[in-house]
Amino acid sequence: MTNTKQYLGARIQELRKHKKLKQSELAEIIGIDAKHMSKLECGRNYPSFDLLDKIAQALNSTPSELLDTEHLVAREELIERITERLKLSSDEKIRVVYKILREIL
Numbered sequence: 001m002t003n004t005k006q007y008l009g010a011r012i013q014e015l016r017k018h019k020k021l022k023q024s025e026l027a028e029i030i031g032i033d034a035k036h037m038s039k040l041e042c043g044r045n046y047p048s049f050d051l052l053d054k055i056a057q058a059l060n061s062t063p064s065e066l067l068d069t070e071h072l073v074a075r076e077e078l079i080e081r082i083t084e085r086l087k088l089s090s091d092e093k094i095r096v097v098y099k100i101l102r103e104i105l
Contacts, residue, residue, distance in 0.1 A: 006043030007069035013041045015059045015066070030054040 016026050027037035030051065039045040040055075047055060049063075056063045071078070086094060 003043065005046055007072050008046070008066065009041040009043040010072050011066055011069045012055060012059075014072075015061055016041075019059055021059075026055070026058060029058045 013023075016023065021029075023037050023041065024034040027034045030037075031054070032051065036045070040047055052063050052066060055061075056066055059066075073081075086097065089097070
């Protein structure tokens with residue numbers, strides 16, 4: 001992904017799928033055309049602030065949660081960011097992170 005619109009659209013889609021809603025169902029809930037919803041999720045259009053608020057409410061979220069797209073960057077970028085954060089962490093925190101990773105991977 002390369003731009004803010006695409007990240008925002010991907011995040012809306014991620015949260016919508018988590019709620020087990022179809023794109024058309026979310027569009028109906030927030031009062032827009034399904035084609036417009038598709039354009040938002042594909043990153044072709046930005047939602048207005050009012051629409052962003054409606055989307056957040058429909059997904060039991062907040063506008064700031066919709067804008068939290070940092071985890072959607074490319075795999076290589078995520079690994080680089082994790083590595084940099086680990087380099088700056090204390091030994092204790094690194095051990096905690098290792099334990100967590102060991103459990104989930």
